[in-house]
Amino acid sequence: MIQVQNLRKEFGAKVAVDNVSFTVNKGEVLGFLGPNGAGKSTSMRMVTGYFRPTSGSIKIGGVDMLENPELAKQSIGYLPENAPLYSDMTVASFLGFCAEVRGITGAAKSKAIDRVLDLCFLHRVRNQSVDTLSKGYRHRTCFAQSIIHDPDVLILDEPTDGLDPNQKHEVRQLIKNMGKDKAIIFSTHILEEVDAACSRAMIIDRGKVVADGTPASLRKLVPGATSLDEVFRSITRSDLEK
Amino acid sequence: MKNNAVATTLAIFKREFLSYFNSPVLYVIVVIFLLATMGFTFFFGRFLDSDNASLTQTFFFWHPWIYLVLGPAVGMRLWSEEHRLGTIELLMTMPLSPWQAIVGKFIAAALVWAIGLALTFSIVITVSWLGDPDPGPMITGYVASYLYALGCLAVTSAASAYTRSQVVCFIVSVALCILLTLIGFPGIVDSVVRTLPSSLENTVRFVSYLSFMDHFYEMSKGIFVIRDVLYFVSVIVVGLVITHMGLRSKRA
Ligand SMILES: Nc1ncnc2c1ncn2[C@@H]1O[C@H](COP(=O)(O)OP(=O)(O)OP(=O)(O)O)[C@@H](O)[C@H]1O
């Protein structure tokens, strides 16, 4: 479903993403790992068509994102970093707007709203203004927006950021279940989530892919390492060293 | 899920328009607009003394000056707010062309001005009651005034695409609108022409021709010329094209 080839992004002289290639098929959940500033969000912004890559190609379900962005975007659901929302709307009206822009109207719209309110446990705040939501609820509202059209491809930038332990668990289960018939990429700093939800993980460091494989195979990369944490620390360079 | 350009534009328009009503800014602006148009007209315009109940020199005369400030005040949130909230990232990853969003939002702001202007209708009723005004200049006056407001809005839309700060957008837009107004102000143009060598007169006249004022006055006097309407339409188109460029550069 997602085919990315030789993706590169420069900001001025700085290379944020350098020659990244990967494929995610239906039924796969790919975890994006990497230190702060590694280029995870930048890669996701290119895959969703927000940033234009400096070079490289992106295909979503066979449709080229650069040549036919409107069609390619139809099958993507996206949760940006920091979960942006229109602060002057209620949860339900925000979700209604997202549905309408995607061409879901009338009865189908109310059905879609109810479905995602259920999935993200938002019924209680249905008519509350987005402005007054707590951080976790804001995050879940934006997450709900990303699945309102039941997309084939889901790109989630730190979907469990700011959630309480119960909600983290629920969201991981949700990602895992949806992963059965969708292609999903999500980024995270919580390495247990990789075991809990991913079929594959990719570690990015300073714009480059430094490891790619199943969670089990990643563990074998570093001799003697027992946890993903140790693997992560030994193959990515920390900011402390120059 | 079919993607219909008109339906998408309408969805954007609807959200933007409703968000104006959720914000106190709109009510403040409309009240100031009404007070300013009435105030200028009755006090400075000597509306009641002038024996011919003409709206041109009294009522519409003041509109450009009011729009210089209030136009940017209405438009400054158009794109800056999307940048500030980060919702631009949601919008630009949805299956729509940026044009649908640009046009949808612009129409929402334009409708706000249409309502503001419609509320000044009491002036017209007063005039009709006091005298027997010619409906021609009244209609062209309203059209000219509305086009002027849309011109200011288009300038503001363009500025807001480049900044996440509403304050920066407001200041830049007011400055641009003042510039576009003053370069065509008859007194200023004449004095510039007098100080410059005569060989430059045509250049100055041409620059002043590009100003809002030049085209506004002709129309507000009741001379309805397609050329002036086309002028404002092209200002709007240019403003929206620059908006598009600004949004693009932010996503580069
Ligand atoms: N709009 C931009 N202009 C200039 N540089 C940028 C821009 N966006 C990102 N960068 C740079 O690109 C690099 C990668 O940033 P990115 O946000 O992709 O990191 P990340 O892996 O998501 O980090 P985090 O884990 O902190 O979210 C960083 O060095 C960042 O400063």
Ligand SMILES: [Mg+2]
């Ligand atoms: Mg990030």
